Amino acid sequence: xxxxxxxxxxxxxxxxxxxxxxxxxxxxxxxxxxxxxxxxxxxxxxxxxxxxxxxxxxxxxxxxxxxxxxxxxxxxxxxxxxxxxxxxxxxxxxxxxxxxxxxxx
Numbered sequence: 001x002x003x004x005x006x007x008x009x010x011x012x013x014x015x016x017x018x019x020x021x022x023x024x025x026x027x028x029x030x031x032x033x034x035x036x037x038x039x040x041x042x043x044x045x046x047x048x049x050x051x052x053x054x055x056x057x058x059x060x061x062x063x064x065x066x067x068x069x070x071x072x073x074x075x076x077x078x079x080x081x082x083x084x085x086x087x088x089x090x091x092x093x094x095x096x097x098x099x100x101x102x103x104x105x
């Protein structure tokens with residue numbers, strides 16, 4: 001069973017916080033995302049692709065955090081942090097055919 005229910009909502013990424021078992025706590029990665037939101041620091045988002053590759057999704061800003069109930073890897077209901085990430089404005093102007101492609105590393 002998947003521990004995270006990350007998903008796109010329009011142009012926003014809803015990202016489930018760190019912690020696969022039980023209720024998530026505001027520490028480590030979860031605290032770092034909260035501090036990025038408060039300090040308005042952008043983050044770079046990658047999607048994991050098998051085998052051992054990553055696709056760059058872009059630069060995002062954390063705009064909000066809320067609690068949501070999801071199941072953990074054992075199927076137990078638990079409270080998680082759900083971060084809303086919005087794509088940051090483009091820093092460099094790229095040709096449309098390049099900008100629309102997602103880079104795979």
